[in-house]
Amino acid sequence: xxxxxxxxxxxxxxxxxxxxxxxxxxxxxxxxxxxxxxxxxxxxxxxxxxxxxxxxxxxxxxxxxxxxxxxxxxxxxxxxxxxxxxxxxxxxxxxxxxxxxxxxxxxxxxxxxxxxxxxxxxxxxxxxxxxxxxxxxxxxxxxxxxxxxxxxxxxxxxxxxxxxxxxxxxxxxxxxxxxxxxxxxxxxxxxxxxxxxxxxxxxxxxxxxxxxxxxxxxxxxxxxxxxxxxxxxxxxxxxxxxxxxxxxxxxxxxxxxxxxxxxxxxxxxxxxxxxxxxxxxxxxxxxxxxxxxxxxxxxxxxxxxxxxxxxxxxxxxxxxxx
Ligand code: PLP
Numbered sequence: 001x002x003x004x005x006x007x008x009x010x011x012x013x014x015x016x017x018x019x020x021x022x023x024x025x026x027x028x029x030x031x032x033x034x035x036x037x038x039x040x041x042x043x044x045x046x047x048x049x050x051x052x053x054x055x056x057x058x059x060x061x062x063x064x065x066x067x068x069x070x071x072x073x074x075x076x077x078x079x080x081x082x083x084x085x086x087x088x089x090x091x092x093x094x095x096x097x098x099x100x101x102x103x104x105x106x107x108x109x110x111x112x113x114x115x116x117x118x119x120x121x122x123x124x125x126x127x128x129x130x131x132x133x134x135x136x137x138x139x140x141x142x143x144x145x146x147x148x149x150x151x152x153x154x155x156x157x158x159x160x161x162x163x164x165x166x167x168x169x170x171x172x173x174x175x176x177x178x179x180x181x182x183x184x185x186x187x188x189x190x191x192x193x194x195x196x197x198x199x200x201x202x203x204x205x206x207x208x209x210x211x212x213x214x215x216x217x218x219x220x221x222x223x224x225x226x227x228x229x230x231x232x233x234x235x236x237x238x239x240x241x242x243x244x245x246x247x248x249x250x251x252x253x254x255x256x257x258x259x260x261x262x263x264x265x266x267x268x269x270x271x272x273x274x275x276x277x278x279x280x281x282x283x284x285x286x287x288x289x290x291x292x293x294x295x296x297x298x299x300x301x302x303x304x305x306x307x308x309x310x311x312x313x314x315x316x317x318x319x320x321x322x
Pocket of ligand 1: 064214216217218236237238239240241274275276277
């Protein structure tokens, strides 16, 4: 049977301009698969129109969950966040939470990837030719299961990365809500070049009041006097961030969300970054100065280890091939 048929027939309006390949086995998807327009295609065929407002206006949202050693981590939290993002942007997709979760797992099972990204994207789509009425757009849901893209190498996750406080201001949350995961990355793109120019691995951006926010693909934490602290607002509510806060609570480690500035961060005992794309990443130097003794701190590494342990057990993770 054709993969992608059945489940979605009559549910998702098929784009007749895009042929859905007839696949009689799942081998072509071993190294990754995409679902769009109601069918599964190899990653190389996952394309959108240049007239899609996701492309021309960054009118899109996305989410990335991950598979580690063939187990999916916190899938429901990612799907719930994606559903909130869709609602925030008035996007409509032909799935509810459970339906999307099943589609994601089905796609994951088609691959043979041990470590992978599960990416969901929804774009505005395009209005009929000649119209600017965004209400007439058919929103475009795309799902990909693809090889994991690490934000930090195995060595960096063990030894730490270096950082700089970027001179670019983070886009204010009053303009673009950072809790809706988005591709408005031009502040981050500037910060990535700036970090490279200064010989640092990553840049951390501050907000209008000089408060520390986040960076290109990660949340920021500091440890000061035994307390774990991360910015309370003006950032994506990262699933890794939430997991770390949960772990702190379970382990009796004092943790708080509150605003702090760059000077306070520079003075921290430990700093670490959190992201689906790397877990917990120690930051050992900031703007050329050592944080603590310039080595990954004990609280950071304890949280790092506990985070990865949760990848082996329910309810935090589940097997792909259940
Ligand atoms: N902040 C931003 C801007 C991000 O893009 C990401 C992840 O891509 C994060 C934080 C970390 O979020 P999560 O832990 O859900 O991956």
